Amino acid sequence: MDRFSWTTGLLELGETLVVQQRGVRLCDGEEKVKFDSGVLLLSTHRLIWRDHKNHECCIAVPLSQIVFIEEQAAGIGKSAKIVVHLHPASSNKEPGPFQSSKYSYVKLSFKEHGQIEFYRRLSEEITQRRWETMPTGQTIQVSKDSQAGRIRAVGIIGIERKLEEKRKETDKNISEAFEDLSKLMEKAKEMVELSKSIANKIKEKQGDITEDETIRFKSYLLSMGIANPVTRETYGSGTHYHMQLAKQLAGILQTPLEERGGIMSLTEVYCLVNRARGLELLSPEDLVNACKVLESLKLPIRLRIFDSGVMVIELQSHNEEEMVASALETVSEKGSLTADEFAKLVGMSVLLAKERLLLAEKMGHLCRDDSVEGLRFYPNLFLTQS
Amino acid sequence: MHRRGVGAGAIAKKKLAEAKYKERGTVLAEDQLAQMSKQLDMFKTNLEEFASKHKQEIRKNPEFRVQFQDMCATIGVDPLASGKGFWSEMLGVGDFYYELGVQIIEVCLALKHRNGGLITLEELHQQVLKGRGKFAQDVSQDDLLRAIKKLKVLGNGFGIIPVGGTYLIQSVPAELNMDHTVVLQLAEKKGYVTVSEIRSSLKWETERAQQVLEHLLKEGMAWLDMQAVGEPQYWLPALFTELYSQEITPEEAKEAVP
Numbered sequence: 001m002d003r004f005s006w007t008t009g010l011l012e013l014g015e016t017l018v019v020q021q022r023g024v025r026l027c028d029g030e031e032k033v034k035f036d037s038g039v040l041l042l043s044t045h046r047l048i049w050r051d052h053k054n055h056e057c058c059i060a061v062p063l064s065q066i067v068f069i070e071e072q073a074a075g076i077g078k079s080a081k082i083v084v085h086l087h088p089a090s091s092n093k094e095p096g097p098f099q100s101s102k103y104s105y106v107k108l109s110f111k112e113h114g115q116i117e118f119y120r121r122l123s124e125e126i127t128q129r130r131w132e133t134m135p136t137g138q139t140i141q142v143s144k145d146s147q148a149g150r151i152r153a154v155g156i157i158g159i160e161r162k163l164e165e166k167r168k169e170t171d172k173n174i175s176e177a178f179e180d181l182s183k184l185m186e187k188a189k190e191m192v193e194l195s196k197s198i199a200n201k202i203k204e205k206q207g208d209i210t211e212d213e214t215i216r217f218k219s220y221l222l223s224m225g226i227a228n229p230v231t232r233e234t235y236g237s238g239t240h241y242h243m244q245l246a247k248q249l250a251g252i253l254q255t256p257l258e259e260r261g262g263i264m265s266l267t268e269v270y271c272l273v274n275r276a277r278g279l280e281l282l283s284p285e286d287l288v289n290a291c292k293v294l295e296s297l298k299l300p301i302r303l304r305i306f307d308s309g310v311m312v313i314e315l316q317s318h319n320e321e322e323m324v325a326s327a328l329e330t331v332s333e334k335g336s337l338t339a340d341e342f343a344k345l346v347g348m349s350v351l352l353a354k355e356r357l358l359l360a361e362k363m364g365h366l367c368r369d370d371s372v373e374g375l376r377f378y379p380n381l382f383l384t385q386s
Numbered sequence: 387m388h389r390r391g392v393g394a395g396a397i398a399k400k401k402l403a404e405a406k407y408k409e410r411g412t413v414l415a416e417d418q419l420a421q422m423s424k425q426l427d428m429f430k431t432n433l434e435e436f437a438s439k440h441k442q443e444i445r446k447n448p449e450f451r452v453q454f455q456d457m458c459a460t461i462g463v464d465p466l467a468s469g470k471g472f473w474s475e476m477l478g479v480g481d482f483y484y485e486l487g488v489q490i491i492e493v494c495l496a497l498k499h500r501n502g503g504l505i506t507l508e509e510l511h512q513q514v515l516k517g518r519g520k521f522a523q524d525v526s527q528d529d530l531l532r533a534i535k536k537l538k539v540l541g542n543g544f545g546i547i548p549v550g551g552t553y554l555i556q557s558v559p560a561e562l563n564m565d566h567t568v569v570l571q572l573a574e575k576k577g578y579v580t581v582s583e584i585r586s587s588l589k590w591e592t593e594r595a596q597q598v599l600e601h602l603l604k605e606g607m608a609w610l611d612m613q614a615v616g617e618p619q620y621w622l623p624a625l626f627t628e629l630y631s632q633e634i635t636p637e638e639a640k641e642a643v644p
Contacts, residue, residue, distance in 0.1 A: 019508070073446070080524065113515045113524045116448055120526075174450065177440040181454060184436050187429055189461040194422050201415035213419055220426055225464040225471045241470050267542045271488045281484035283469045284539045308559050311541035350498075351542070351558070372603045372610070 001028035002101040003065050003086045005094035009050050009058035011043055014134045018042045019121045022052065023112025025079075029103025035059070040108060042121055045131040047084070059097060061086065066126055070163060071119055072107075080115040082108045082122070188224065195226050215239060243297060245282070245290035250299040252276065253313060257301065262318030265351055266291070266303075266311040306355050307362075324360040328379060331357075331366060336378045430472055437476040444477055448526035451479075455532060466536055486525060486533040489514050491542075494557035502606030503543075503558030504570075504624035507531070510555055550574040554624060560605045565598050570622065578611070578621040 011017060019042050026035035026049050038057075041048040047066075051057035067085040074080040085105045110118070198217060219239045221227070249269075256272060257264060264272075266287065274281045282290075291303040291313060300316050314320065330345060331337050337345070343353035357377045360366040364383055369376040443450050458465050458473075465473035466483050474480025493513045497505060507527055514525065534555060537544045543559030549571045556562060562570075572587055573579035584595040599620050602608035611619040 022512070074524075079520070111520065113518070113520075113522075114512070116524050116526050117511065173443070174447070177443045177450065178453065180436055180440060181457065184432055185457045185461055187425075187432060188458075188463055191422065191425055191429060192462045194418060194425065198415055198418045198422065201418065213416060216423075217419060220422055222468050222470055223426065223472050224429075225458070225467045225473055226462065227464065227467075241468075265542065266540045267491050267537075270537075270540055271491055274484060274488050279481065280475075281469055281481050283466055283474070283480060283484055284487065284536050286468050286470065288539050305541065309541050309543070310559050370604070372600050374604060374606075 001026070001033065001103070001106055002096065002098040003089045003093070003106075004049075004059040004061045004098070005096040007046075007048065007058050007060040007094075009041075009048055009055070009060075012045070015043050015045045016134075018044060018125060019118060021110065021112075021114035021118050023110065023114075024049065025109040025111060027107040027109060028098065028101055029105055029107070031103075033097075035097075037111070040118070042118065042125060044125060044134055047122075063125055063129075063131055065089075068160075068163070069119070069122060069126070070166075071115070074115075079109050079111045080113070081110065082115060082119055084108065191224055192226055195221060195224070242286070242289045242293055245286060246293045246297055246299060249273070249287075249290055249313075250294070250301050253301055254315075257313065257315050257318075261323075261346075261348065262315045263320070263352060264313050265349065266313065268349070269313055306358070308355065308358070310351065310355055312352065312355070320356065320359060321363070323356060324363055324365060327356050327360050328365045331360075331377055332379045336369070336376050338374050338376050340374075342377075430476075433472050433476050441477055444479060445482070445523060448524075448529060451526075452528050454479075466532070482523070483529070483533045483536065486514070486529060487537050489517055490530065490533055490537065490555075491557070493517065494555070498558065499606075501623040502602075502608070503556060503560060504607045504622065505555050505557070506624055507553040507555060509624075558605070560607070565594070566601060569595075569598050569602070573620070573622050574625060577625040578619045580614075580617050580619055582617060 020039055022039045024038060024040040025032075026038070026040075027033060035049060035051065035057075037053075038049050038051045041050070044063075046060045046062050048058065048060040065086045067087055069085070070083045072081040072083060083105055084107075088104070108115075108118075195217075202214065202217070219241065222239055222241060252273060253264070253269065260268075270282070270284060270287055273287070288311070291311075294302050294313075301313055302316055304312050304314050304320070306312070327342070327346075330342065334341070334345075337357075339350055339354035339357055342348075342357060343350040346353065348356075357366060361368060361377065361380075365380055366377040367380045367382065369378060444454060455465070463473075465471065465477070465479055468474065469480045469484065471480070490510065493510060494503070494505060497513070507530065511525075511527055511530060514530065518525070531546060531553070534544055534546060541559070543556060545556040545562070547554040547556060547562070547567050547570060554570060554574075568588065569579060569584060572584065579599075581592060581595045581599070584590055584598075585592060588595075599608065602620065602622075603610060607624065608620045608622055611621055
């Protein structure tokens with residue numbers, strides 16, 4: 001840690017911020033020091049750490065001082081870390097928090113994650129060495145001390161050997177996984193070809209495919225994640241899975257819908273259902289496909305798509321057109337309302353509030369005042385007072 | 387007793403058709419379907435084996451996830467299409483991305499009143515990591531992008547806009563066409579843009595520039611600074627770097643969800 005210098009933390013001219021991460025602890029080798037929690041910033045020239053409470057406490061080390069970096073995976077109770085091996089400090093280094101250190105490396109501990117991205121960016125910067133081509137106001141300390149160089153070489157060889165071994169081991173794991181993955185994909189590719197052929201045949205009616213077999217085919221496609229190439233499908237004949245799901249949804253959503261005035265956006269439903277499930281979550285497509293068969297199964301909830309593309313689930317008993325009448329009353333009482341104001345008054349999400357006001361406008365009850373100050377709705381006096 | 391009657395005629399016709407097709411060397415759809423069923427079972431076994439050896443790799447290694455996704459895309463397979471798909475069930479990729487989707491929606495909703503529904507990928511990444519807590523699996527920006535692509539189908543206006551070297555994520559159904567996108571890209575460098583800059587960089591007339599800026603203002607994605615020296619500046623809160631380190635206050639979070 002004696003390679004670090006105090007700094008203002010301001011970037012120099014020509015220096016750009018690459019990435020930053022909060023919740024990082026800085027350790028001097030294996031020892032904890034007072035730099036317990038702060039923001040770690042990576043620029044094109046330096047690695048900067050700033051205490052999250054005391055912004056005056058800010059230290060930095062030039063990227064040119066870095067020999068190499070390694071990752072340490074997280075463990076139980078331990079955060080993921082990046083180990084940064086450094087050249088010895090040059091003699092003309094600016095003063096810093098430590099005069100000397102028995103370690104030639106520091107550890108960055110990512111208590112709030114972000115280690116993967118940071119490692120990637122740091123590796124990039126070290127490889128690209130942009131500080132060499134982008135001169136800044138500050139002189140960059142490059143250690144050209146030959147004596148230090150000799151001492152450095154001995155320690156580093158041992159570290160590099162260890163790193164090489166670790167890299168080989170990781171590579172082996174990755175390449176084995178990759179090989180197995182490639183083989184798997186070959187088989188998957190055969191299935192895709194087969195399904196295309198079947199789909200064509202269904203289209204051209206070569207052979208007698210029953211309704212049941214079509215449904216079976218669709219479920220095969222679903223299992224493999226192959227897009228359904230059969231063009232003559234209707235939403236009414238979705239797979240059994242989607243029909244089952246639709247019935248489940250009708251059960252799960254009854255109460256939440258009643259609590260929310262009979263209407264919810266599909267994103268709200270997605271979050272609600274998946275939070276409740278915890279495991280074996282629904283994909284967005286699963287949800288949409290299930291909702292599309294609600295009507296045909298005559299369930300007490302239905303899917304509705306507004307002109308804007310916004311998708312909602314409504315109780316069958318919910319009548320948006322009737323809600324428009326009460327919306328008109330509310331707007332009239334207040335003279336005029338924006339979607340935000342209306343949403344707050346009524347206790348709806350802004351998204352749905354806006355849709356209701358737009359529908360009211362479409363039905364002729366409201367008219368709009370569209371200005372830079374926002375979209376405001378007024379009762380349509382052209383209609384009522386003519 | 388012989389059951390020769392209506393049924394026999396139909397069966398005979400079918401047999402004739404089958405024979406005709408077989409003559410031409412064409413394989414029937416139902417035969418192929420049977421074949422697919424068998425292959426599917428075999429594939430499931432292979433996938434189970436793969437999962438037992440490499441499931442951890444996918445969970446822990448974002449680069450491997452990217453390779454996996456790319457290979458799937460190349461052969462025409464979407465491993466995230468359904469939670470009921472083999473990939474999701476056996477490799478657990480589904481839950482990882484679908485849960486991420488929930489977290490993304492929640493962050494976007496909580497910050498919408500501040501940035502109008504536009505947020506940089508970086509800020510989204512930071513906020514999602516914060517929300518996931520210490521013991522959750524780390525996620526990369528690539529993971530976020532894939533989760534967002536899946537969310538589009540929910541009709542809430544999720545979109546990905548390339549700007550500078552990164553992306554802006556849109557989470558509201560506001561219409562943003564090419565003109566709007568190009569102005570956002572121009573604004574990315576400084577966090578704001580002016581009418582003169584648009585005129586000189588993009589060679590547009592004043593009216594076109596103003597229309598685009600007004601639309602962004604109306605949608606709450608841009609704020610107007612009329613006190614700037616020279617001419618008014620249009621700032622994009624999504625691009626304020628200050629926001630990176632700001633917390634979402636409990637009041638803001640409460641207001642976001644009715």
